[in-house]
Amino acid sequence: MTRSVYVTGIERGDGRQVVELGVMELLTRRVDRVGVFRPLLHEAPDRLFDLLRTRYRLSQDPATSFGMDYREAAAVQAELGTDELVSRLVDRFHRVARDYEAVIVLGTDYADTQLPDELALNARLANEFGAPVLLVIGGRGQSDGSVAAEARNAHRAYESLGCEIAALFVNRAAPADRAAIAAELSAHLPLPCYVLPDEPALAAPTVAQTAHALGGTVLLGDEAGLARDVMDFVIGGAMLPNLLAALTPGCLVVTPGDRADLVVGALAAHSAGTPPIAGVLLTLGERPGGEILSLAARLAPGTPVISVAGNTFPTATRLFTLEGKLSADTPRKAETALGLFERFTDPDELLGGFSAPRSTRVTPMMFEHRLLEQARSARRRVVLPEGTEERILRAAEVLLRRGVCDLTLLGPTEQIRRKAADLGIDLADAQLLDPAAAELRDRFAGRYAELRAHKGVSRELALDVVADVNYFGTLMVEQGLADGMVSGAVHSTAATIRPAFEIIRTRPDASIVSSVFFMCLADTVLVYGDCAVNPDPDAEQLADIAIQSAATAERFGVQPRIAMLSYSTGTSGSGADVDKVRAATELVRARRPDLSTEGPIQYDAAVEPSVAATKLPLSEVAGRATVLVFPDLNTGNNTYKAVQRSAGAVAVGPVLQGLRKPVNDLSRGALVGDIVNTVAITAIQAQQPS
Structure with missing residues (x-):
């Protein structure tokens, strides 16, 4: 019903x-x-x-x-x-x-x-x-x-x-x-x-909504600029110094179209970040010449400049009646x-008050929602080393607005602020740090030199190393100044996780660091490991990957039923590759008899009940597997990508496991939603005792 x-x-x-x-x-x-x-x-x-x-x-x-x-x-x-x-x-x-x-x-x-x-x-x-x-x-x-x-x-x-x-x-x-x-x-x-x-911010109209309501013409401005919230209006008619003193963050500057000095001055102030404005609205139907517009575009790329036909006073009167609206155009x-x-x-x-039903299926959207909810339940701080990257800034805005976690962004702070201002993003609730100038640099250099003394790392060399955003972010996590780190949008996997191997290191109960992907299919979530880190694990390592993957699955609400994958099911095949998987399966059963584990088993027998009924009819895992452990990186990486593209699955990850504290890697093609999910996962991992 x-x-x-x-x-x-x-x-x-x-x-x-x-x-x-x-x-x-x-x-x-x-x-x-x-x-x-x-x-x-x-x-x-x-x-x-x-x-x-x-x-x-x-x-x-x-x-x-x-x-x-x-x-x-x-x-x-x-x-x-x-x-x-x-x-x-x-x-x-x-x-x-x-x-x-x-x-x-x-x-x-x-x-x-x-x-x-x-x-x-x-x-x-x-x-x-x-x-x-x-x-x-x-x-x-x-x-x-x-x-x-x-x-x-x-x-x-x-x-x-x-x-x-x-x-x-x-x-x-x-x-x-x-x-x-x-x-x-x-x-x-x-x-x-x-x-x-x-x-x-909810009552504030966007620049696009303002332009539409006034019948304005957009002379300059990109999609991000037009999406900025108009938090205030500043009517410009006085001399430039007086206008600059009146500017407020997120304001729309309203000025006659023939006041080129005010247009250029307001945009120059925005470019300097003192303060970032929403845009400029020109009245009287007057428009600056081409040279002024060209200069304006160079001063503040993407910042809207809009022209309306009306006089300043009636335009201002109309502006103060506008109210922002929730719509598909205002995400x-x-x-x-x-x-x-x-x-x-x-x-x-609230849900209990109207007995909302709970579906037995788990869709990708449901899984993503639960990630945010779980992360929000005990807020942690995550450091994002790539603070000047647009996708990171947009993801940071979503995370901050939703209260998912606290954030530290690394990079030249003025550059981060200018980039955020151009995108209309409010970073007031985020911590910004420049590793090259931070007071922590000297402290971190001493700690890194201590950790790497056996490799001959001097304090002077360490000072240069820790200025790197990934090393700096990793040391923040190691020193307890952040609970986790997410990087990789513009850095390689090696650049992201090498500092973690050197500084954070593996948990006492883990022999290696491995990874999983959460594969969100139409009506279920599967866990794939390892598809990103270990090229050819031996039987001991494969067993460790399986046990780690089961723990990760359980932590995120997936009941672990482990399938140790091979090209052969049960006793039907032989050879070194199958023997490795068979040995790994026995190690998992010996170390964790409480886990439901099957192997060697082929993928179809692991996930399809009809095939399982023929090949392994008595198995409690076959046909119902939720954690699928691949024998090597070549098989795992290709399989996850094939399922992602062919079956339309949402792949969340890679999620690293086995580290003392969470550090996670992004794909360099990661979308904003992927970054949000990965940060949420990192925050959830940080909720667990290290």
């Missing part, structure tokens, strides 16, 4: 999209097929549905995501009555619900709907859908006492109409009042109550919204 939840409020402007997005995030962590239904829609396309469909890879047809538009609803209600309107909407809801394990219902928005008693309509629809209510109250501009009173009244109103209220949210509360409101609600309401503080706002939601709610308590 489909389980649904109805998100609604009592008036417009409550910002409930944050709650709707957050609930969708929670549902997709445990349910494979989640549907969306909005009973009434102003006009297609539905901005929020497009965001949910893009972010969560929904296959749902947009035409099924809503019941009818408001004009049709008003006409049906006026001509045929509320019962007929509700009947039609219930029918359309059930057409969606039958295809999904869970459905999130997006209540009406109270915005020029021309529907009488909209609150009662939402309550009735929730009851008819059999959906518990998540009630959202807007708190912007209200005192803590008035917000709490409004929340209690709203709860009473929905409860009197027969609704099951699973939880209540106060959104956009004044940050200083958040704790007082939460205490007041918990003292007077018998249900989970969550208070989300007002977040300026960074979505990360901010989710970070806010996750920081101030209790996921288990």
Whole structure:
């Protein structure tokens, strides 16, 4: 039976999209097929549905995501009555619900709907859908006492109409009042109550949204620049020194188009990072000459310069009414919204309030969500040596906005800040360190010389070595200044892991360092080892890889059933390669009799029940293997890439295992999402005692 939840409020402007997005995030962590239904829609396309469909890879047809538009609803209600309107909407809801394990219902928005008693309509629809209510109250501009009173009244109103209220949210509360409101609600309401503080970045329009609202023409600026949040407006009409003194981080400079001095000055300030601005808006329909625009493009590449036709005053008046919107075009706002939601709610308590089902399948998205959730549960600090690389900066923004872990970025700090400013990325919550100039360099040189004295490393040589970002980052981990390290986006695997071999070294219970990939297939997660580090392990090393891989699998929620892979199954083959796998299997069984282990076994017999039934009918692993150990790097690396490309699997890794403290390597082709996942895995590894 489909389980649904109805998100609604009592008036417009409550910002409930944050709650709707957050609930969708929670549902997709445990349910494979989640549907969306909005009973009434102003006009297609539905901005929020497009965001949910893009972010969560929904296959749902947009035409099924809503019941009818408001004009049709008003006409049906006026001509045929509320019962007929509700009947039609219930029918359309059930057409969606039958295809999904869970459905999130997006209540009406109270915005020029021309529907009488909209609150009662939402309550009735929730009851008819059999959906518990998540009630959202807007708190912007209200005192803590008035917000709490409004929340209690709203709860009473929905409860009197027969609704099951699973939880209540106060959104956009004044940050200083958040704790007082939460205490007041918990003292007077018998249900989970969550208070989300007002977040300026969510209300801020992006530069692209601003340009669209004003009908502006983009003269300069790339996609990253247009995605910047406009946090403030600075109206430029005075002399340049006065303008520069008024600039604030993330501001949009509004100036007449004939003031080339202000345009160049503002962009030069941005280039210097004092402070980074969102862009420049030119009024009066005036545009600088080609030479000025060319200079502007060189001063601050990617920073938007937009021209509008109106005068400065009416343009400014219009600007101050703009508000940012969550949409598929604002993924960074979505990360901010989710970070806010996750920081101030209790996921288990909330999901328990409406008995969300848990799927028996584990999809790639579910696995990735769980990584972030597990990492966030006990925050650790991860150092990223490649702090000037764009993909690293974008991943850092996601990790910081979602509160996944604390971060240290290495590299020339001014270069990192300028690069972040050009991308519109806020690194205020990250630590930035330049190994070449850091006070820690001398301390690290002494430690490295001590560790490598047997190799003849002097203190003078060590001073040069530790200026390398990977050595510096590894020493931060070894010295307890960071809990883990992730590198490799622009460095080779050797450059990333050699310092770890020299400085961190292997765990007492591990003879070698090895790796695994988490292979996220359509409905399951398999663990492949070793596909990245050891070219041709012997039987002892292969057994160690198997035991390490089983421990890694278990740590990340995969029940280990080990298949020691070979070109032969059971006793059907012989030869040196098969004998190595057979010997490794016996070593695993001797050392860890508690682990379910099978080998030698062919890949098809390991994962396909029908083949297993023929080849190894009595095996508890065959056909059900979750940890697949390859006999050598050639086989493992080719197999993981073949499965990744041919089966459309998401490969997360490589994840190094066997080190005393976690250091992980990225592929040089890693995407932002790959980096986020690898950092989350590193943070989770760091949660384990070393």
